[in-house]
Every structure is written in C-alpha cells, then in structure tokens.
Amino acid sequence: MSDVAGSAVGAVAPVAVHSVFRPWWPGVASTAVWAVAAAVTGLLPDHGRAPAGQPLVECEVVIAILSALSVLIGQAGWFAPLAYHGRRIAVLGGAVAVWEIVTAKTGWLPLPFFPSPQAVLDVYRVDSGRLAQSVFSSLLILVPGFLLGAVTGFLAGLAMGWSPEARYWGNPVIRLLGPLPPIAWLPVALFVFPTISTASIFLIALATAFPVAVLTASGVTLVDSRLYDVGRTLGASEGFLIRTIVIPATLPHVFVGLFMGLGASFIVLIVAEMLGAKAGLGWYLQWAQGWAAYANLYAALAVMSVLFSGVTMALFAVRRRALRWNRETVEW
Structure with missing residues (x-):
C-alpha cells in the first residue's frame, strides 16, 4: 500500500511542480532577456554611424519592468496577457538583442540595407x-x-x-x-x-x-x-x-x-x-x-x-x- 501511495505521489509531484513554476517562469525569462537587451544597447559601444540608442534602451527597460510586474502581481488584470505571452516576449527580446549586435554594435550586416533597431524606431518618431x-x-x-x-x-x-x-x-x-x-x-x-x-x-x-x-x-x-x-x-x-x-x-x-x-x-x-x-x-x-x-x-x-x-x-x-x-x- 505504501508503495502504491509513493508511486502516486511520485507521478503527481512533477505535474504539481510544473503547474507551480509554469505561471511565473516565462515572466522571469522575459525580464532577464529584455534587461540583457537593454544592457547590450546601452553599454556596448556603437559601430560606425549607428544612431544613438537611448530611446530603444528606454523601451527595453519598460518591457523588462512590465514583465517583472507580471511575475510579482500574477496573471490578473492588465498583466494577464503579458504573463500568457511571456515566452514570446522573451524570444522577441532575444531577437532585438541579436539584431542590435549584428547591426549597430558590430556592423556585420552592412548599411543601408540592414539598419539598427533604433533606426527603425526613429522612423515612427520622425515620419x-x-x-x-x-x-x-x-x-x-x-x-x-x-x-x-x-x-x-x-x-x-x-x-x-x-x-x-x-x-x-x-x-x-x-x-x-x-x-x-x-x-x-x-x-x-x-x-x-x-x-x-x-x-x-x-x-x-x-x-x-x-x-x-x-x-x-x-x-x-x-x-x-x-x-x-x-x-x-x-x-x-x-x-x-x-x-x-x-x-x-x-x-x-x-x-x-x-x-x-x-x-x-x-x-x-x-x-x-x-x-x-x-x-x-x-x-x-x-x-x-x-x-x-x-x-x-x-x-x-x-x-x-x-x-x-x-x-x-x-x-x-x-x-x-x-x-x-x-x-x-x-x-x-
């Protein structure tokens, strides 16, 4: 009888752990990824004539803060969609960081065909x-x-x-x-x-x-x-x-x-x-x-x-x- 109970607990435990960790780990990942993206944009030196990335850093910091709030507050109210899309937001932050590295920071992708994220963001402000x-x-x-x-x-x-x-x-x-x-x-x-x-x-x-x-x-x-x-x-x-x-x-x-x-x-x-x-x-x-x-x-x-x-x-x-x-x- 104890063996059966032990096996049942062992079978339920991974599910319980997964259900506990699932709601907040995407938000943690999104917070970390966007914080890294902000550090890459703001701290690494720019290559060539890349535009200043301060507005992009501000956007990345705001997204990281909102992701952190979705972890602290939980899946309630306005933060419910943010918590649900946490994994997608994290992948997007990683893509922005890579985009920033290969354009503004290293110049691996040549201008003008591959502008930096900040250059694209400036279009919405200027034009x-x-x-x-x-x-x-x-x-x-x-x-x-x-x-x-x-x-x-x-x-x-x-x-x-x-x-x-x-x-x-x-x-x-x-x-x-x-x-x-x-x-x-x-x-x-x-x-x-x-x-x-x-x-x-x-x-x-x-x-x-x-x-x-x-x-x-x-x-x-x-x-x-x-x-x-x-x-x-x-x-x-x-x-x-x-x-x-x-x-x-x-x-x-x-x-x-x-x-x-x-x-x-x-x-x-x-x-x-x-x-x-x-x-x-x-x-x-x-x-x-x-x-x-x-x-x-x-x-x-x-x-x-x-x-x-x-x-x-x-x-x-x-x-x-x-x-x-x-x-x-x-x-x-």
Missing part, C-alpha cells in the same frame, strides 16, 4: 505623419473594394447555387476569368477608370468577388435538399427558403471565401499602389526603396503587418458573431 497618411489612404481603397467584392461575389454565388440558369451562364465566367491574377487587369483598369484609386478599388473587388462567389455557390449546392422539401410542404416561398435555410447554411463557406479574398486584396492593394499611386503603404515602400531609406521600409512593413492582422481579426470577430451556432476551430 509618423506620412506613415499615418499612407495607412489612411490604403484603407480608403481596401475597405470599399473589399466590401464591394464581398457583396458582388455573395450575390453571384447565391444566384449560381440556387438557379440552374445562373449556373449555366456563370460557370464559364468563373472558369475563364477567375484564375487570372487580378493585378493583370491593371492596364485595363487604368484605361477604364479615371484615377488609380478607383482602378485599385475595382481590382480589389475583383480579387474578393471570385473566391466568395465560388465558395458561396458551393455552399448552396451542399445544403440538404430535404430541407427544401419540408419548407415547400409547409408552404414556404422561394424567398423564405433562401433567407431562412440557404443563407444560414452557406455562411461558413462564405466566410472561407471572404478570408481568401482578403488575402488576395492585400496583395493587389500593395502592388497597385507601388505601380501608380501617389499615396498609400505600397507607394511608401516604393518611395523608401528609391531613396535607399531601408529603415523606413522596415518600419512600413511592420505597420502593414499590424494593419492587415487587425483587419483579419476584425473579420474573425464578424465571423464569431454571425456564426455563434457554429463551433470555431481557427483563431486569429
């Missing part, structure tokens, strides 16, 4: 106005183009899935024009539309409409036909069947098409702005490359990552609200 204007200009193209394409693709897919006649005429269009890259239509769009902004909106709508139409039509055809028979037996009209049966059952497929179209829209937006626009994030990238301002280029890439991730999160939030009855298997 924040132009970056904000570029984000606003890109959103003025992305949002209406995506919404126009989503509505058009949904209606076209709904018609193709419901009506054999619409499917007869719509399938050739989807098969012939759908595989074409939307950006290939740029010369035609620039000729037809008066400005690069309206042409870009059209191209983004085109990139969104085709996957939404295909997935919506597929979702409509997969609805169980017995539901239609029950509805017609009870006297339901065609419009009632579409509103209450077809659209709710098709929504999961519609959102798959929306996510596919959103990814294609990001590509079309940046390429269109790089080729002919006078504002926007794509134009900013082209401008930074032309002036060899690679710190600005990397800063813009970071802004694009946050912006596009935020737009994707917003679409996931809409999906969660629209499909409350459906178990979500993918998070963002």
